[in-house]
Amino acid sequence: MIHLFRALDTPMALDVGSGAVHALDEIAFDALTYMQEHKDATDEQIVTELSATHPMTDVNETVGELRSLIAQGYLDTPDDYGSVPLGDAGVVKAMCLHAAHDCNLRCQYCFADMGAYHMRNRMLLSVDTGKKALDWLIAKSGNRQNLEVDFFGGEPLLNFSAIKEIVAYGRELEKMTGKRFRFTTTTNGVGLNDEIMDFLNREMNNVVISIDGRPDVHDRMRPTPNGKGSYDLVIDKAKEFVRRRNQQKYYIRGTYTHYNLDFANDVLHLADEGFQQLSIEPVVTAPDKPYAIGEADLPRIYEEYERLGREYLKRRADGRWFSFFHFTVDLSGGPCIKRRLTGCGVGNEYVAVTPEGDIYPCHQFVGREGMKMGSVLDGSFDAQMQKRFQHNHVLAKEKCRDCWARFYCSGGCAANAHAFNGDIAKPFDLECQLERKRLECAMAIFALEQENNLAAVEKEAVEPPPCL
Amino acid sequence: MKHIRTVAELRSLYGGCGECQASCKTCPAA
Numbered sequence: 001m002i003h004l005f006r007a008l009d010t011p012m013a014l015d016v017g018s019g020a021v022h023a024l025d026e027i028a029f030d031a032l033t034y035m036q037e038h039k040d041a042t043d044e045q046i047v048t049e050l051s052a053t054h055p056m057t058d059v060n061e062t063v064g065e066l067r068s069l070i071a072q073g074y075l076d077t078p079d080d081y082g083s084v085p086l087g088d089a090g091v092v093k094a095m096c097l098h099a100a101h102d103c104n105l106r107c108q109y110c111f112a113d114m115g116a117y118h119m120r121n122r123m124l125l126s127v128d129t130g131k132k133a134l135d136w137l138i139a140k141s142g143n144r145q146n147l148e149v150d151f152f153g154g155e156p157l158l159n160f161s162a163i164k165e166i167v168a169y170g171r172e173l174e175k176m177t178g179k180r181f182r183f184t185t186t187t188n189g190v191g192l193n194d195e196i197m198d199f200l201n202r203e204m205n206n207v208v209i210s211i212d213g214r215p216d217v218h219d220r221m222r223p224t225p226n227g228k229g230s231y232d233l234v235i236d237k238a239k240e241f242v243r244r245r246n247q248q249k250y251y252i253r254g255t256y257t258h259y260n261l262d263f264a265n266d267v268l269h270l271a272d273e274g275f276q277q278l279s280i281e282p283v284v285t286a287p288d289k290p291y292a293i294g295e296a297d298l299p300r301i302y303e304e305y306e307r308l309g310r311e312y313l314k315r316r317a318d319g320r321w322f323s324f325f326h327f328t329v330d331l332s333g334g335p336c337i338k339r340r341l342t343g344c345g346v347g348n349e350y351v352a353v354t355p356e357g358d359i360y361p362c363h364q365f366v367g368r369e370g371m372k373m374g375s376v377l378d379g380s381f382d383a384q385m386q387k388r389f390q391h392n393h394v395l396a397k398e399k400c401r402d403c404w405a406r407f408y409c410s411g412g413c414a415a416n417a418h419a420f421n422g423d424i425a426k427p428f429d430l431e432c433q434l435e436r437k438r439l440e441c442a443m444a445i446f447a448l449e450q451e452n453n454l455a456a457v458e459k460e461a462v463e464p465p466p467c468l
Numbered sequence: 469m470k471h472i473r474t475v476a477e478l479r480s481l482y483g484g485c486g487e488c489q490a491s492c493k494t495c496p497a498a
Binding site: 017018019020021022023024025027028058061062065066068069074081084087091093094144145146148331332334335336337338339340344345349350407443446447450451 | 469470471472473474475476477478480481483484486487488490
């Protein structure tokens with residue numbers, strides 16, 4: 001399967017089976033388009049057809065190049081990965097550990113019911129339950145050496161003292177078992193202080209801080225319990241935290257809504273504030289909310305990703321470098337095919353644990369009826385539900401089988417599929433469309449940056465040194 | 469090549485050690 005597209009005014013082709021990405025000129029784009037539409041066409045027919053609009057010599061060259069790429073296995077390669085074994089059933093190696101089902105903000109779009117997760121009581125994780133969660137993860141991790149634990153909420157820093165003790169316990173477990181914990185934290189940043197910053201920088205492999213962008217955009221959706229904006233509470237703390245962290249291993253992560261479809265301005269605002277590792281995600285919420293994103297917004301959003309892509313290229317070239325999560329796809333390497341089929345591992349390799357010790361497929365499933373998998377307190381675990389998630393890989397989803405993006409999105413978010421379509425195997429279409437657009441932009445950016453680097457190297461090679 | 473530039477070049481069927489990160493872009497098996 002070949003996906004032909006244009007992004008950032010650049011004609012491109014992705015060979016789905018091999019993962020090879022090609023930048024094309026207009027002749028190659030037209031030739032490959034014709035070949036896709038006329039699978040049985042001979043080279044002579046292709047040349048005859050395209051010579052009406054392009055010089056025959058160029059068309060001949062192009063067809064030769066395309067045939068060469070096909071012969072080398074970089075175009076039109078088989079993409080039948082259906083027989084890949086899915087690995088060890090029953091192994092869990094990653095956990096979203098809910099340190100708090102409470103929050104010091106009241107974000108309007110919060111999927112977690114402003115921290116309470118639709119539970120009766122706001123509550124904090126006890127040290128004892130946290131330790132039992134790590135014990136459970138070790139016990140379920142089979143022969144895996146690398147384990148991940150993300151402290152999540154609500155707002156996890158409301159329970160900082162417990163996090164410290166749980167991490168210390170994890171370090172002891174590492175010595176006893178030979179396994180390694182990769183601890184991370186997702187926070188709104190309100191509670192950051194010197195002690196917490198130093199601890200997070202010492203112990204956390206990655207920290208995600210939620211900031212939506214421009215002050216008015218952020219404050220509209222992320223108020224405090226008394227209704228005031230939280231931008232001023234967070235921004236300087238986040239800057240200091242990132243400075244102490246040497247701009248490494250963090251993300252400033254925002255959410256955009258129907259209210260700010262010009263979200264490129266929010267990404268650029270955060271870049272202007274000195275943050276270099278940025279991500280902004282579309283809100284996922286009930287369609288009747290005034291800030292929900294709908295199908296009608298897609299053309300505007302596509303334009304905005306293109307606009308962000310152009311500015312991204314410009315800034316990275318002129319010394320104002322920053323990284324945008326969705327434009328940073330490792331096209332030359334990337335995960336192995338098995339990881340691409342299984343994605344985040346939801347409900348299988350990856351689970352969430354609540355302050356009550358309950359186990360859910362991931363943080364977004366917490367509190368949903370019928371989705372509790374067990375408890376770290378009594379050791380119960382629904383192996384049948386785990387198996388259902390294990391077999392819910394991208395190739396098992398009817399909608400994904402013929403999608404060119406299936407080895408990049410891995411079938412999308414199961415929680416969104418469940419929420420919007422009532423079935424973890426039926427992906428949420430709006431999410432699919434946005435992901436495809438972002439991938440196209442990422443591939444074009446990769447090609448354009450590579451071209452610019454090549455041009456710079458070539459220029460350096462042929463330019464004489466300046467006269468002294 | 470004059471008309472096509474291959475910028476990135478899956479059939480890792482080397483892979484599958486299961487040690488990489490799980491949770492909601494990023495690599496023993498040898």
